[in-house]
Amino acid sequence: MFETSSTSAIKCYHCGEDCPDDKISIEDHHFCCEGCKIVYQVLHQNDLCTYYAIESTPGTKVKELPSTKKFAFLDDEGLSASLIKFRDSKISRVTFYIPSMHCSSCIWLLENIYKVNPAITESKVNFLAKTVSLTYLHNEVSLRQVVEILTSVGYEPQITLEDTEAKNDSKYLRSLYYKVGIAGFSFGNIMMLSFPEYLALDADSDSIAYLFRYLNVLLSLPVFFYCSTEYFTSAYKSLKKGVINIDFPLSLGIIALFGRSLYEIVSGTGGGYMDSFTGLLFFLLLGKLFQRKTFEALNFERNYRSYFPVSVTVIRKNEETTIPLANIKSGDRLLIRHNELIPADAILFSGEGNIDYSFVTGESTPVVKVPGERIYAGGKQTGGVIEVEAVKDVSQSYLTQLWNDKSFKEEHNSNITEFSNIVSKYFTFILLAVALGAAGYWLTVDYGTALSVFTAVLIVACPCALALSTPFALGNTLRIFSRNNLYLKHTTIVERLAKADTIVFDKTGTLTETGQMTVEYEGEMLSGYEKSLVKSLATNSLHPLSRRILDILNGVRVFPVKNYTEKAGLGISAEVEGKSLKLGSIKLVNGVVTKEHLHEKEESSWNKTIVFLSIDGMIKGKFVFSNVYREGIGGLIDKLKKNFKLFILSGDNESEKTKLRAVFGNDDNLYFNQSPFDKLEFIKKLKNEKKKVIMLGDGLNDAGALAAGDVGISVADDISNFTPASDAIIKGTNLPKLYQYINFSKTTLNIIKFSFVISAMYNLIGIGVAVTGNLSPLFAAILMPVSSVTVIVITVTMTTFFAKRRGLLK
Amino acid sequence: MSVIVVLISFSLLIAIGFLIAFLMSVRSGQFDDKYTPSVRILLDDKKTDNNINNSNINKENS
Known part of the structure; x- marks a missing residue:
């Protein structure tokens, strides 16, 4: 046909x-x-x-x-x-x-x-x-x-008036390169200049040893005053909030290292630990650099402004002029052409509105509007030119108000993960207790040893391995995910992914493919005349299915119809050219459900809708609508169902309810006709119940929910397309692997915990030596890099190894 | 032993030279985009004649 x-x-x-x-x-x-x-x-x-x-x-x-x-x-x-x-x-x-x-x-x-x-x-x-x-x-x-x-x-x-956030980002990246360069330079040279100390050269080279020590001080000054500053500021900031993060014990270690070394060198009592100090900073900064895998072409911060045009045509004094979007005032007469977005809530003034609200609601069928009716911002005009009168400013419109919600202002961007923060809190207390205890013990012997033991403990126990394992493990995971088309904004998202217990899906564009449903006709071939009959009937209905049928009946005539009736949930019927036509479920078309059609009913359960056609009581054939769910979605839901609480929030109508129920098991968790605000409130409610929520969505209508969730993942078929602000972007074809991704995040967290154990062992050895008051520079110089390097190697190789085993890497 | 002082000062000077070179390369933006230059170098000079251009590129691609 x-x-x-x-x-x-x-x-x-x-x-x-x-x-x-x-x-x-x-x-x-x-x-x-x-x-x-x-x-x-x-x-x-x-x-x-x-x-x-x-x-x-x-x-x-x-x-x-x-x-x-x-x-x-x-x-x-x-x-x-x-x-x-x-x-x-x-x-x-x-x-x-x-x-x-x-x-x-x-x-x-x-x-x-x-x-x-x-x-x-x-x-x-x-x-x-x-x-x-x-x-x-x-x-x-x-x-x-x-x-x-x-x-x-x-x-x-693509011209948008967004803030150029990426610019600041690249500035920070440059400064990070500077810092790594300087720290590496100082580290290398100080290592070399410290050789006399390591080898404990004899007395006649003393003057040279002194010269080298002062050179070391000189070389470590930029490291202390430039490279380490971000650790101090971060520790200070979190202290002000009453939180102890990992940067606090790090800062203590850095200050103790530098101060003690400076004191030893100036007082002539020893060679100091400048090599350990600069080495520590070098490794730490390398970790920061490694962690910063940015996906420059992706934008995680987009708000409605990037969807909306930069300018709009207004009619003032009968003349068309273009003005920037922000200058629209209520009362302005706007000219909206085919495929243009309506930038502000407005009233249709003239022309035939055919508004596609898929951005706002997820409902994909255009809505017909007549002059005088209200049109909400975010709708897209399809068809001819319309003239509308703005009734609200852009930022105060229905959809854009979503961005005034406080979820969009919440700052959950800290660089340090929750887990390592908790660990470092206890770590700091234990560390201080040990240092003070040891110092107190030595105080009874003499002051000098007490002070040196105190600083030695802080130096050796400096949680460098702790601070290194997280960025390297998470940074590597971020890279592994990006190979699999899941792009995370931040390394901390890995941890939040691993901790999630609730997953909320949007339907249209997330579970289903963006390119709408397909229609096929099966049965007796229809003649051109019969096609005309069908078209005449379907034209009268605004039901999405009828509209889809019309799409494939292009270019045939339309006859007038009589006795048109529409039965909700069943179908439509009318008399056309003296013939009785019925279009709908088997019950409507056939009167009863016969045995031979029972299997048809079952068939229409999951991802198909079947509409039968009868002419004069004879069943001619059927239209099969397949809602194109993404491949593998059924399997994904089956796996997720066992470990997570799943919800669907759809802006669409309930027509798919039975299909989704077949996969989800029950329909308590299926919500339809959800407005963007409903979605946002729903996620908030879940979070109030202490749920850790992953929200998956694709459109502007999900933007609120994406921002409110612990992890908001935008699903996009083409990742360079616009995606709403979110924590992560996943390519649609990779969505079925979501379960593996979440599991891998958990593996990564376990690897971090494992490396914590290793670094704790190093620390115990170090502290054991330090409390006895015998910390030699050579010992520190060996222990520090060795522990750092082992932790880096272990985390990176283990994450890669497990990714390979799970098939995430080849 | 004073020769060591001379050697050390030279080695430090050279190292500082490299450090400065590195800092300048970061400053001039060489680390901002680490991908495009790798493609750009395979494309021909802007000023060469178009035909020569074509044949060269075909060779590279084949």
């Missing part, structure tokens, strides 16, 4: 997709659409065809021809100023995020963009971050023209 077009072997020269025919071509190159052809022409004219030589079909399909007015808002001075990073009398510099960047051809083209317009003097790509930095002569070319040039070659920049 639904013929598929004969597959043409012609691939588009630009984007590699199949061409519908061979009509669009230049010379012997064929194109799938006008858009691709235009891009080719632009490149050809500017001698940029090397683009096609580096990789074959490097382009991205040009979905719509850019309208000339699209970037008109960039002419606005204030707006363009906020985008431009640097500007002097001649040049401007600007950085754009380009989502369609994907191959080396892209890099080449974007870095040769000056060939299109020489006024762009420099362009530099950061491939992982998918950004291009452009320098241009702003007297010769405007920002708008630059953007239009990029768009004309198929690389439309």
Whole structure:
């Protein structure tokens, strides 16, 4: 009945997709659409065809021809100023995020963009971050023209007015590199200069030994005053909050190490432990660097602003102008075109609204609105142009108000995990008790020994191994996850994943594939006339299933219908052209459920809906709707069911309830028709019950729930697409592996605990020596790096080993 | 033994030189993007003729 077009072997020269025919071509190159052809022409004219030589079909399909007015808002001075990073009398510099960047051809083209317009003097790509930095002569070319040039070659920049958080991040990363460099430099040189101490060289080289000691002091000064500062500030900050985190005993150790060494050297009583001190800092900072695996092209902080357009067309005094989104006031008349988002709550003024609220509610069928009706922000207009009148500001609109909730302001970003904080709290108390006890004992003998024993204990017991195991184990886990397309914002998420006991799923786009349900017709072939009959009937219904049937009945006539009736949950029927048509469940179509159709009913249990068609009482066939659940979801739920409490929060209607019940076992935990606020409140309620919640969702409507959950995971089919703010992003195809991921997080935590035991053993040995008052610099110099290195090696190899055993690594 | 003092001071100076080189490379942004340069070096010079460009790249890719 639904013929598929004969597959043409012609691939588009630009984007590699199949061409519908061979009509669009230049010379012997064929194109799938006008858009691709235009891009080719632009490149050809500017001698940029090397683009096609580096990789074959490097382009991205040009979905719509850019309208000339699209970037008109960039002419606005204030707006363009906020985008431009640097500007002097001649040049401007600007950085754009380009989502369609994907191959080396892209890099080449974007870095040769000056060939299109020489006024762009420099362009530099950061491939992982998918950004291009452009320098241009702003007297010769405007920002708008630059953007239009990029768009004309198929690389439309994504312009949002988000805060550039990534910038601060890279600043911190640089400072971390500085610190590692300096600490490593000092460590190496001090090690070398400490050789006379280790070998206890004889008296005649004393003057040299003194010189070396002072050189050591000189070399360790930057390490103490620059490299270690973040440990002091972190310890101080948490102390102010009344918490002892791992940075506190670390800071104590650092200060004791440095102070004691300085005292020994200045007073001439010994060589100090500058080598241990700088080595400790070097390893600690290396751990920080290792832990910081960032996924630059991913953005975990997006809020509604990145979904919304930067500007909107308003009608003022009968003239169309574009204004930045933030300037919309209630009462403004906005012009919304096909596929544009409605930025603020508004009332439809003119035109036929066909609003797709899938962003807001997850319900995928567009809602028809007539003038006078209210439209909520976040809806997407499909169809013709509409004019709406804003009734609220952007930030005060229904959906965007979600972001005013305090869940979005909660800071649970601390770098240190809960577990190591608890351990370090006890550790610190025991450490102080031992140090003071030993000092108290020696106090009865003499003061000098007491002080040196006190500092020696602090030095040796400094929890460096403790502080190292966490970043290395978690950092490695983060890398392993990223190989499996699960990207965590932070290493601490690993711990929260492992501790979760409740998992909440969104349905649409999370459990199901984003690309809607499929319809197939099975049964007697329908003639064109019969198709018309079906279409005439289905047109009258607004039920999503009817709408889907209409989609596949393109291009046939519609007749008037009589006696149209719609029975909720059963189906629709009417008389068309004197024939009685029924469309619905077997009960409606056949009157009774016969034996032969019983299996059909069962079949429709899990992921299918079947709608029967009868004409004049004769069953002609059936429409089979498959809600495309992601592959492997059933198996995943089965596994999770045993260990977790599972919930579904769907913005959609209840039509899928029976199917989901079949998998979930009961329907107490299935919630439908949930608004974004309901979802948020639901997660909060679970958290009040002391549940550790993982929330999985995909759309703006889940944003509140994602922020409120202990771990919010965005599910995306294309990870470079927009995802709402979350703690983690998972690629849809990897969702069925969620159970393995959670289990692996638990393994990682156990590995950390194991390495804690090892480092505690080292500490016991060290303290045992220190309390007797015999801590030689050589002993400290050996013990410290050895314990650090063993812990690093153990955690990294063990996490890798277990990942391999679980099939997460090859 | 004074020769050791000379040697040590030289070695320190050299080490400091390398440290400075490293700090400058971080400062100039060489550590900000560790991936793109590896691709960029395989692409040809911007100023070469287009045809030569093509053949070179084809060679590299094959």
